[in-house]
Amino acid sequence: MKHWIVKSEEDVYSIDDLKRDKVTHWDGVRNYQARNYLREMAKGDTVLYYHSNCETPGVVGVARVAKTAYPDPSQYDKKSEYFDQKATLDAPRWFCPDLQYVHKFKSVVALEDLKSVPALKEFQLIKRGNRLSVMPVAAAHFRLIEKMAEN
DNA sequence: GCCAACGTTGGC
């Protein structure tokens, strides 16, 4: 069982949207390293849900991998902003898993707070300059952040 | 294969 974190802009697709939809295609990721992580996700893996580009950026809840990654349909959709001319049916470039809502934290575990915890010094998210939208999370970090959400 | 120019992300 692995752990992950995904970022989403709150006003684009928030955890409340995921709660409403229950399950969603995590599509539109167009970064190779992030794609590779998406393909590593196994059914049942737990995922921290992060809101970026908002008033209080931070971890807002937990999701779960409902389906392992498959070719992202939006890469073939000419009307989609995620359309990729170089993607073919034989050689898809982009993949998306399905993510399922698990629960929303009572309060946001703010990026600011994460930064103040010495045990999270090596947490990829807070390492300077990491703009990846999908990253693995160490089990210890995952548990610690869940614990921070309870307080 | 190098690298400058450009585009995107995301905190502040």
Place this chain on the structure above:
DNA sequence: GCCAACGTTGGC
């Protein structure tokens, strides 16, 4: 809105 930190593109 600014800007640092990257990733990507494309000329050479």
